[in-house]
Amino acid sequence: xxxxxxxxxxxxxxxxxxxxxxxxxxxxxxxxxxxxxxxxxxxxxxxxxxxxxxxxxxxxxxxxxxxxxxxxxxxxxxxxxxxxxxxxxxxxxxxxxxxxxxxxxxxx
Amino acid sequence: xxxxxxxxxxxxxxxxxxxxxxxxxxxxxxxxxxxxxxxxxxxxxxxxxxxxxxxxxxxxxxxxxxxxxxxxxxxxxxxxxxxxxxxxxxxxxxxxxxxxxxxxxxxxxxxxxxxxxxxxxxxxxxxxxxxxxxxxxxxxxxxxxxxxxxxxxxxxxxxxxxxxxxxxxxxxxxxxxxxxxxxxxxxxxxxxxxxxxxxxxxxxxxxxxxxxxxxxxxxxxxxxxxxxxxxxxxxxxxxxxxxxxxxxxxxxxxxxxxxxxxxxxxxxxxxxxxxxxxxxxxxxxxxxxxxxxxxxxxxxxxxxxxxxxxxxxxxxxxxxxxxxxxxxxxxxxxxxxxxxxxxxxxxxxxxxxxxxxxxxxxxxxxxxxxxxxxxxxxxxxxxxxxxxxxxxxxxxxxxxxxxxxxxxxxxxxxxxxxxxxxxxxxxxxxxxxxxxxxxxxxxxxxxxxxxxxxxxxxxxxxxxxxxxxxxxxxxxxxxxxxxxxxxxxxxxxxxxxxxxxxxxxxxxxxxxxxxxxxxxxxxxxxxxxxxxxxxxxxxxxxxxxxxxxxxxxxxxxxxxxxxxxxxxxxxxxxxxxxxxxxxxxxxxxxxxxxxxxxxxxxxxxxxxxxxxxxxxxxxxxxxxxxxxxxxxxxxxxxxxxxxxxxxxxxxxxxxxxxxxxxxxxxxxxxxxxxxxxxxxxxxxxxxxxxxxxxxxxxxxxxxxxxxxxxxxxxxxxxxxxxxxxxxxxxxxxxxxxxxxxxxxxx
Numbered sequence: 001x002x003x004x005x006x007x008x009x010x011x012x013x014x015x016x017x018x019x020x021x022x023x024x025x026x027x028x029x030x031x032x033x034x035x036x037x038x039x040x041x042x043x044x045x046x047x048x049x050x051x052x053x054x055x056x057x058x059x060x061x062x063x064x065x066x067x068x069x070x071x072x073x074x075x076x077x078x079x080x081x082x083x084x085x086x087x088x089x090x091x092x093x094x095x096x097x098x099x100x101x102x103x104x105x106x107x108x
Numbered sequence: 109x110x111x112x113x114x115x116x117x118x119x120x121x122x123x124x125x126x127x128x129x130x131x132x133x134x135x136x137x138x139x140x141x142x143x144x145x146x147x148x149x150x151x152x153x154x155x156x157x158x159x160x161x162x163x164x165x166x167x168x169x170x171x172x173x174x175x176x177x178x179x180x181x182x183x184x185x186x187x188x189x190x191x192x193x194x195x196x197x198x199x200x201x202x203x204x205x206x207x208x209x210x211x212x213x214x215x216x217x218x219x220x221x222x223x224x225x226x227x228x229x230x231x232x233x234x235x236x237x238x239x240x241x242x243x244x245x246x247x248x249x250x251x252x253x254x255x256x257x258x259x260x261x262x263x264x265x266x267x268x269x270x271x272x273x274x275x276x277x278x279x280x281x282x283x284x285x286x287x288x289x290x291x292x293x294x295x296x297x298x299x300x301x302x303x304x305x306x307x308x309x310x311x312x313x314x315x316x317x318x319x320x321x322x323x324x325x326x327x328x329x330x331x332x333x334x335x336x337x338x339x340x341x342x343x344x345x346x347x348x349x350x351x352x353x354x355x356x357x358x359x360x361x362x363x364x365x366x367x368x369x370x371x372x373x374x375x376x377x378x379x380x381x382x383x384x385x386x387x388x389x390x391x392x393x394x395x396x397x398x399x400x401x402x403x404x405x406x407x408x409x410x411x412x413x414x415x416x417x418x419x420x421x422x423x424x425x426x427x428x429x430x431x432x433x434x435x436x437x438x439x440x441x442x443x444x445x446x447x448x449x450x451x452x453x454x455x456x457x458x459x460x461x462x463x464x465x466x467x468x469x470x471x472x473x474x475x476x477x478x479x480x481x482x483x484x485x486x487x488x489x490x491x492x493x494x495x496x497x498x499x500x501x502x503x504x505x506x507x508x509x510x511x512x513x514x515x516x517x518x519x520x521x522x523x524x525x526x527x528x529x530x531x532x533x534x535x536x537x538x539x540x541x542x543x544x545x546x547x548x549x550x551x552x553x554x555x556x557x558x559x560x561x562x563x564x565x566x567x568x569x570x571x572x573x574x575x576x577x578x579x580x581x582x583x584x585x586x587x588x589x590x591x592x593x594x595x596x597x598x599x600x601x602x603x604x605x606x607x608x609x610x611x612x613x614x615x616x617x618x619x620x621x622x623x624x625x626x627x628x629x630x631x632x633x634x635x636x637x638x639x640x641x642x643x644x645x646x647x648x649x650x651x652x653x654x655x656x657x658x659x660x661x662x663x664x665x666x667x668x669x670x671x672x673x674x675x676x677x678x679x680x681x682x683x684x685x686x687x688x689x690x691x692x693x694x695x696x697x698x699x700x701x702x703x704x705x706x707x708x709x710x711x712x713x714x715x716x717x718x719x720x721x722x723x724x725x726x727x728x729x730x731x732x733x734x735x736x737x738x739x740x741x742x743x744x745x746x747x748x749x750x751x752x753x754x755x756x757x758x759x760x761x762x763x764x765x766x767x768x769x770x771x772x773x774x775x776x777x778x779x780x781x782x783x784x785x786x787x788x789x790x791x792x793x794x795x796x797x798x799x800x801x802x803x804x805x806x807x808x809x810x811x812x813x814x815x816x817x818x819x820x821x822x823x824x825x826x827x828x829x830x831x832x833x834x835x836x837x838x839x840x841x842x843x844x845x846x847x848x849x850x851x852x853x854x
Contacts, residue, residue, distance in 0.1 A: 001539055001560060002546030003215060004279050030547045032296065034279040043420050054297040059289050062417040069326075069352065070276030071417040074284060074295045077311055077546050088299070 002030040004075060007100065009061070010038040018044060020100035029107040032075040037061040045093040046073070046100065053088070060094060080104040170657040171571040172647065178570040178654065179244045181501070181532060182235035183256040184224045190373070191259040192225040194358060196270045197328060197498065199277045201249045215540040216277050218496040220254025225268060252566030253534040253587065254500030257482070261475050261506050262459035266369040268361060269451045271352040275326045283324035286428055288419045292318025296545045305718065312545045315719050320729045320836030322542055325489035326352045329451070331762070332502060333632060334480030334611040334791055336458060336473055339763050339823035341378050341443050343455040346485040346762070347822060349446050353408060355398070356449025364388040365452045372454035381438045392447060393434060406431050408448035457504060458818065460681040472742060472817040474681045476765065476789070477506035477513065478611030479583040479634040487730065487838065491589045491830035495539050499587040501532050504611065512613045515676035516581060523674070524666050530581045531572060535653060536563045537588040542831065544720060562591060564654050571655045574641035577663035581607070582637045586629045589830040592756070592794070595627040595635070598649040601642030605668050608636035612682065612765055612789035616672040630758040630794035632828040638668055684787055685744060685767050685813040692745040694737065698759070698795055698827065698837065699724050699752035705803060706754060721753070722836070723827065729836030736839035739816040740846070747814070750807040751795035757837065758828035760792035763819055770811035774799035792828050816843045
């Protein structure tokens with residue numbers, strides 16, 4: 001059965017960039033991934049660097065405000081119809097130095 | 109002409125010869141009809157067993173190594189005619205993995221947690237606690253149903269509900285439409301996009317449109333499924349939205365709700381906003397100051413409007429703000445729809461009473477004692493929340509000497525010296541992902557997610573222990589969002605009788621006929637069974653649900669009630685609804701979009717290869733603010749509910765149960781099966797699937813009679829395959845005490 005997996009976006013205090021956790025993330029083909037913005041400093045917008053990929057989300061995920069609900073993205077369903085592991089590399093559109101990886105296992 | 113009136117013209121027939129409700133509905137006559145043949149019950153042997161012997165035997169477990177014993181869900185019980193509970197919606201409880209896969213991810217699931225508000229320190233009424241789970245050989249944080257509520261007919265229910273879910277832990281948790289990110293539906297793009305996929309579509313919602321799509325899953329409310337109570341204000345109200353808040357805790361609302369609960373106890377449910385305590389109104393709508401001194405001039409609703417995420421920022425724009433919507437409702441004397449963090453549920457389970465002439469002195473329909481349940485019911489997220497596990501059993505007892513519970517217990521105690529053990533089985537399907545949002549290339553069907561297994565009280569195939577020959581009362585709740593199950597034992601040496609359906613007790617004649625019956629339990633159905641174990645010790649199975657180990661030892665010689673005097677008295681308000689009392693006939697049609705004949709989705713089905721069926725009732729989907737069926741208070745109606753699709757849809761109606769009078773399953777028989785006497789009460793019944801005949805469908809149907817008694821207000825009827833309900837297979841109903849017309853005729 002497919003599952004839905006969160007990726008946390010957080011920042012070590014004072015660090016110039018936020019980080020994706022877990023990264024790399026290993027999922028099964030058909031699983032869904034969404035991003036949670038735990039960063040109090042800035043919005044983020046993860047997007048695959050592969051031009052063949054779809055747009056993952058139409059708006060950045062707003063920054064966290066303590067005491068308010070933490071915002072998250074919509075889900076993205078990842079598919080792998082090949083026999084090898086599919087490696088999806090992505091970066092934040094607003095902060096290109098923030099990068100992450102998703103490993104999609106082959107369909108069994 | 110409005111859509112409401114239009115629908116009535118098409119589907120409603122009125123019999124002018126039947127008096128309107130104000131002048132009818134007196135005592136049902138005792139006229140007997142020719143009935144169906146009755147099967148004789150098996151002979152019952154008489155013998156007893158000392159309680160001490162029973163306890164000694166019970167101490168020895170017969171669960172095989174590696175097997176998990178059925179978890180007994182703790183009960184929050186009423187005392188002094190009041191059920192006082194705190195129920196919290198929380199997140200984070202998860203299970204390891206249901207199926208094997210490449211990672212060791214844990215599913216994050218929402219869950220209910222509760223305790224007895226009258227005695228918060230009573231650990232025996234706190235549920236769930238990891239101590240209980242680990243003590244039962246279950247991993248800490250395993251997903252389990254919420255606490256079982258136990259109350260009596262006539263009790264007042266007072267539940268402080270707190271929505272404390274951490275929204276960041278759940279996908280599509282915040283309402284994307286409210287945040288300006290989508291037209292309203294959750295969205296899930298597919299990566300990579302299939303080569304022939306329509307470029308203007310997303311994998312989800314594809315062609316689903318707001319509000320009939322998955323959305324806003326952290327907002328909720330609670331449906332008290334099977335209760336005969338007001339659907340308005342603080343009753344079984346599924347039209348309100350309670351948003352999560354980490355700012356509202358028990359202490360903030362405890363004293364305020366106590367004031368409301370006292371008012372509710374004395375004067376009945378609140379009728380208008382002003383009946384709520386001023387402190388709670390101010391907490392919601394302002395002005396309010398929290399314990400840290402922070403000021404909320406428009407309460408937590410205004411604070412939500414100011415701080416909720418909107419596109420790339422914070423604060424909702426005009427038109428999307430909730431405070432003005434609530435204010436407009438309050439100014440019109442209506443109940444507001446939006447609440448933040450907490451809600452006081454308060455209602456009375458009505459007790460039926462008659463005068464010497466046999467006429468009701470209060471309510472016309474009592475609350476049926478039996479096995480009921482509660483679950484999350486916000487349109488657009490009912491399925492995912494019930495899949496997560498936002499469910500619990502709700503036992504409404506009648507412990508009087510002749511009442512349902514009192515009589516069954518005293519029968520076994522007096523006749524056999526046996527204490528009847530009650531086993532509550534809450535059947536669930538647990539997952540964190542709606543299958544329409546995901547994809548699987550299995551068997552050529554790109555959307556097939558595979559079967560979602562059943563869990564019982566939070567475990568797969570747990571073990572129930574029984575003494576040889578023991579009889580137990582099994583209260584089964586199918587709390588699964590989509591799975592049907594059937595009663596079947598691995599050995600014919602198990603014998604059983606059905607005592608109630610959907611929390612409504614059987615008449616003795618129906619009990620007598622139910623000799624090891626084949627019972628399909630559709631989603632939301634409840635079935636009460638007296639189950640008698642074989643006398644031969646060993647391991648058995650109730651197929652697909654639980655394992656049963658029968659211990660060694662001297663077999664008990666127990667039987668089932670044999671005579672009407674040995675069976676609970678059938679309440680007068682449950683007598684048959686006679687055909688000549690019916691004043692209104694309606695036709696309701698469950699279907700899907702025009703032209704569709706098959707449910708199966710096949711990529712070769714161009715031009716819409718990926719579109720799942722759009723399910724409809726009376727050829728349209730649920731629409732905000734449009735009443736689909738309007739009923740007159742205390743009217744008696746007969747509905748024929750058709751199914752134009754090729755899969756069974758469990759029809760469920762809130763507030764009033766109904767009696768089944770006819771069933772037509774075209775796949776099974778050429779003619780309908782009719783029930784003319786001792787009709788069985790349900791609050792949900794799966795409309796038999798239609799049968800494909802070439803390119804046409806022969807619809808299945810069932811016919812039921814019901815009375816729209818005691819409560820006015822708005823509520824719903826819908827498919828209890830909950831993804832169908834979320835996607836629009838639901839109608840808004842209204843019961844009015846009189847029909848008003850805006851027109852003058854002169």
